[in-house]
Every structure is written in structure tokens, then in C-alpha cells.
Amino acid sequence: MGNFAHMFDGSLPEVIDLSALDDAALVDAAAGWARTENAACARKLAVMAELFTRRTGLSAGEREDWWVDPEAAVGAELAAAQNVSTWMALAQAHRGVVLADRLPQVAALFEAGLISEPLVRAIEYRTLLVTDAEAIKQVDALLADQVMTWGPLSVRKTEQAIDAIVAWVDPGALRRSREMTCQRDVRFGSPSDEAGYTSMWALLSAADSEVVKQRVEQMARSVCEDDPRTLGERRSEALTAISAGIQQLACQCENTDCQAAQRDATPPATAVIHVVAEAATVDAARAEAAGLATRADAEPDIHDGASDGDELPSAKEPEVDDPVPAAGPTRLSERAALPPAFCPALPAFCPAPAAAASCSTRPAFVLGGGVLPTQLLAPLLERATVREIRHPGDAPPEPRYTPSRALADFVRCRDLTCRWPGCDKPADGCDLDHTVPYPIGRTHASNLKCYCRFHHLLKTFYCGVGGWREQQLPDGTLILTSPTGHTYTTKPGSVLLFPTLCRPTGTLWAPGHEPTVNPKNNRGLMMPKRKRIRAEKLARRIDAERRLNDEYVAERNKPPPF
Template sequence: MQFGSPGDPPGYTSLWARLFSADAALDEKCVQEMAYSVCDRDPRGAEERRADALSALIQQTTMSCLCGDADCEATRGNPPDKNTIIYIVADRDTITAETDSGDAGDPSDGGPGDGDPGQGGPGDGGDPVGEDGDESGPESCAPAAPAFVFGAGILPAVLLSPLMARARIRTVSQPGGALPETRYIPSRALADFIRCRDLTCRFPGCDAPATDSDIDHTVPYPVGPTHASNLKCLCRFHHLLKTFWTGATGWQDRQLPDGTIIWTSPTGHTYTTHPAGAALFPALGPATPVLWDGDPPRNTNTEHRGAMMPRRRHNRAQNRARAITAERRLNDDLVAEHNRPPPF
């Protein structure tokens, strides 16, 4: 199964899968039956209902009718709460406008199982706008700015409204002149800002979602403080690469106050990456304070730093084989216990 294609329009993701013929026939019948389980007043077309039915089946929930009538017989009630979480970031004005237009009530009262916005929840609308954000409000004639779904890309504002009913919103603010934190792990508020500012891994050419990435100190802690001007998102692979492939023949990185990262490869080539969130959401763009005058300090690493790279004792195939063997042993024990003759 494959999700997404380079040709997908913003806000939409294509789905491709190869199934056994019998399973495909059964799945098609289930989707068709669910698509027509709503009443005739439902405003969606047949293809749109089929797409929504497929999503409902995958999420193991029910398909709600959108006719809006309180006495609709096809209404299945509220869908069950799920533990699946998606993260969305959007401007305050976009959230306000879509909540008012969708008449979804107060989105801050998200139900159980919703994610924590700011980095989002199911249909979560994190708000990167701080106290200095644009307060034009939903009355503005300009169209609402799009949102961003971590791991999926840009979401047009008109598609955000149906997701707001179950969203839990958390404000994400630009830290401004905040002092460095006195611990290695950043606070939740600071981590939210870093992830919303970066959106993806900051290594050149990597688009791993920031929500699945580590938060790295550009100048290693404790020489480098836990501060927005010294933090960025790196996926686990590139975090290990940056941490252990150091020295004269390793990767070097330097962070500017606006979140720009300048990388120098072992061959001497330089690559510059810019925070995508700051480009999409101007409230996240202002530079954070300068931490050092001149070049930043560097930790003194030995030439054998790479020897400290953590290594697996067993590869994935070996781990899988061991898990299967253990499961079979457990099943054999259960069968033997079941077939054991009763004591006299």
C-alpha cells in the first residue's frame, strides 16, 4: 500500500494498493454499502462518499451523515474516540474563521483521545501566532491562510473546518527574548515552537516530519544552552550522523538566530536549510536572540568519537526470527497445557 504521489494537489493524498481479488471485491462492496448508508439529503457526491467511507473503514469508525437534520435516521452518533493522533499547525485567524464557518463549537474542548494541538491532535489546529500575531480576525476579506499537516503537507483552510470538532488547541508562541532553559530536555512550550518552526528534519534533503524527529542542540549541551537559537529538529538517523561523525572529516553545522542551518560536509561543500514553518507562518519568523559574539564555541571531541556510535547487537531479520521463535514456543506451551490430562 502506498500513500501519496508527487502529483497530488494540496490538501489531498492519493492511495494505491494491490489486493487479492477476493479481498478487493469484499472491500469494494463494504465501501459501496457504507457510502449509501447515509440519507438522501447528504450533500456529498457518490465519489466523495466512497472516499469518506474508505477512511471510515480504515479508521474502524462509523460514517456520519452530513445532512444536518437532527431527526435523520442515518445518524450513527458520535464516532468512538481513537488513540491515533495527527498534528496540524495553523494561524489563529485560520482556526477562528474555520471554526466559525463550520459552527463546530469551542475547539479547545476536544474530546478524549484528541491530540495536543500546537503539534496537533486529530484535526488539531496548533496556533503558532503569539501576542504579536496578526489580529485581523475572520472578518477580513482575505482568504484564510492554509494549515500544515505534519507528514502530509499543506492543507487548504476550507478542509480544516471538519477536523476542528475534535481538535484540542494549544498556543505556540515565539519565545522572543526568553532566557536559556537550565536543563537538557527542552520544555514542552519550547519543543512545540522548534517543531512548528522547522516542520521537518533540518538535514539537507531530508523531509522527515518534525513530530517524528529529535530536538538537537547545534552546539552540544552543556556548552550550548537549551535555547531556541541553539535547537533544531533532526530525524534519528541524521541526529546520530551529526553527533558521531564529527571532527575534521565529519559533518559540521552552524545555526543562525533566524533558524537557518549552514551545513559543511566532509568534502567541504556547504548546504543551507531554512525553517519551513517560518516561511509558512510569519509569526514564527522573527529571529531569536544571538547567543554568542563571533563564532560559537565547539566541544572538544576525540578523533575516535565515531567508536561511540550505538550499534545493534542483532539486525532486524534476527530480531524478527527470535520473536517468531518465542511466540511459537509460547503457543506450544499453551497447547501442551491444554492437552495435559487432569490429575487424579
């Protein structure tokens, strides 16, 4: 790979005046930088693979059955350095190891920038089942010899070209469509999602997909033709209703004789959503909902994007003085004006407003879902349990390990997510971790933060000399020092939306003088264990997938009929 000593001197190539280039020069520049990008990615994977190999060597063998094993630990270390998830970093490290150990000739092309990272991913995936050392060496040589002759191919044609080489060398290593059973999944969220909405992607079997499709369509079309929602909106609400255990979709028409409008669409208490919002935002949402209902009653025949006559659920009376409606509320879109078929009961955590309130309300925040505009908060308030979150100020530490409900709510609303770099696990699914372990570190807002279970275990069992170290500031800022001495600073998730929650909560000790706690020598006994180590799971998976090809290999190996 060459010498990395002078790779990162803090400088990058100057950006030239692109307007001075003709079209051909721009295409040449794009191709040149693409090759540079490929080469840089190859070098990144190589250094990740080297660190992975060091961290998971023979000395790590006794921890292979740990739930947070050495592979996961090095994945977290590399993830923090890149600000990506642990699982993405671990996949990259695995790819680097495959290139170094199984596909060195393909790796050489990658290092030269001649092939792209997506192509390398495809090669890694489609050669996984080749287990014989001589066979993988032959596959590597054939790929390196032929891949540059393929030219531009579609994804499917690229897979077919790789499979042709694998089938020539080791027909039992072909990846079959039946493997998709293991890849079924449902995922939520995309960077392109609009505020207040989350996309969903699912990979189902064809039969299961048809079942879901028919049920959603049946429910979406079960209302009368006067329902003001589009078919797409009804499909969306039908899927949510089904997930909540509701069997019918209530019609939102105003016809008194509509049977579908009289259906009970109240969900059972099977799910809880946590929403963080300033008190002013909750007041504005209630006022906006009340104003919408009033306008709908007064002008039932005007279609301005809101439903004509639908009344939003009336909000419960707040425990504080009657709110003053915010000046100039934003008019609701049709989608936002219609109350959803499913509004789960949810605690809406409301931090106390600042002394000098802003002239415009801030959006709410759904733990695990992201920003929620005020108009989408309104329909959720009817069945919401509202609890005010109070900043603890200079309150003394609590005299026990488990924080009180008030303190726990404050910390979760301040942090919003797991505080580990690159992790976005919602705070309501996280542990509350003492930065300085209890009882030396007291139960106090300045010593508590949210960690998901994985990162909580990582901090607990990979700490001390040669491990991770932490420092928490009174405003919730967390400074992590990695085993290599690199530092990563994370701010509480509320710093942008709810900055009042990030006011200092009191100083427990002078900065830089935090007490240290030496981990116990036998702490590994408390680590949850894996049923099977990673190597065993991978071997079983490869063996199972290879057996799918037994019939094909037997047919291929039959002697010719002469």
C-alpha cells in the same frame, strides 16, 4: 569515462530561438537532447558509484552492522548534493555500481546516450538474480549486442526481451510474479495533490484488495439516498473511518427517521494529527463554520454547493476575546462544506499573530500532510485542543537537557519537518537535536532543531574531523558542511507560511565562534545495530527468489523424450 576536470565550468549551452526551427528540426533537437540527457545521467551515476566505492571500502567494514552504516552515510552525502532523499540517492549509487561492476558493456551504451535511464533501471532489476560471474558477463554482452535492435517497446515487452536473454543464460535468475509479495506497499502523497488533500496508492494482493474494496463499498452505500455526498466522497470517508476503527458511516441527510443518521461516528482516540495555524486563521475558520451553519438554517432549500441544513460542529469558545470574522470569506465548495465522518482529536498549534495582521488569512499546515485551506480547517476544530505557540524571544537557555513543552512545540512548529537537506519527515515524528551537543550547547531555540532519527544518528556518529559539521543561526537557519567541505543551507519550514516564528531567538555565541565538541572515540558502541548487514540480506533475498525457479529449471533440464 573520460576526464571530468572541465565538465562544470558554470556555463550551459545557449538556448536558441526555438520559433525559428521547423517541426523536423524540433524533433531532431528533442532526440539530441534526450541522448545528451542519457549521457549526463550515466556520468552522474558513474561518479556516484566511485564515491560509494570509496566510502564503503575495507576501512568501513567495522561499521557494516551499524544501523546508519557507511552505505546510508554516503547516500545521505549524495542526497544533500542533489537535494533528493537519501534512499533515492542510494538507489542511484547502487545502480552506478551495478553498471560498473556487472554490466560494463551496457554502461558504455548508456554513456554514449544510446539507451535511456528507465531502460537501464529495468536491466538492473531484471538481472539482479544472476549471481555467477561468467553468466552475468554473458548477459551483459548479449544485452549490449541486442538492445539497440529492439526499437520502441512497451514496458512489458521490454521486460520480456530482457527476460528472454536472462532465461537463455541462467533460467534460475528469472524474476517471477511471486516476487510481488515482497513489493506490497501503501504510499501517500503526490506532487500533483491539491492543497488540503493527499492521494494514496496501494499495492495489495488480489484477495486483500477485494476485501478492502467490498468493505469500503459496503460502508459507502450504507447511508440513505438523501445523503448529499457523492459515492466517491463516501468511499473516501469510509476508508478513513475504517482506519480509525469506526464500523459504520453516519448519514448526513436531515431525515429525522433515518436510522443511519443516528449512528455514532465519533472515532476512538487512536490517532493524533498536528496542525499549525495562525490564530487569525483559526478565528476565520470558526467564523466561516458558524456562518455556513447560519446560512444552512436560513435557506435549507438552496443548493449552492453546501449541504442544505447540515450544521458544522460548533467550535469551543476560544480563550481569547471573541474573534472578528474575516471580511469576505471564500464560499465553501460542496466537498469542504460537508463535515467529515472522521475528525480526530488534534492539537492545533497557533502562533501568536503579528502586530500588523495581514488582510487575508494564511492557510494552516498539517504536519506530514501539507497546506490545509481555511475551509478544510473548520470541521476539525470541534474536538481540537488549541495551544498557543509563543515566540521565546531572548529567553535564556533552559537548565536541562530535555526542552520544556513550550520550547519543544515552538521548535517543531518553526521547523515543520526534519531539517536535513531533502528530508521531509514531519516534525512531530522527529527528535529535537542540540546543534552544539549538550551541555556545552545549551537547551535553547537557537541551538535546537528537528532531525528525524536517521539524520540525528548520522549527525551524531559521522561528525568531527572528516565528518559533518553544523552551524545554526538565531533565526533557525541551518548551515551544514559535508565531509568534502560542501555547504548546504536549509531554512525553517515555517519561513513562508508563518514567518513570525522565524524571528531571531537570541544569540548564544558570536557567528563563527560556536564551540566545538570532539566526538568520543568509542561513540560507535552506542549506535543501534542491524540484525543482518546489507550484503547478507541481499544474498538471502536473491537465494530465496532463485529458489522460486527450481521447478521451472528442473522441468527445462529434463532430457528430451526420445
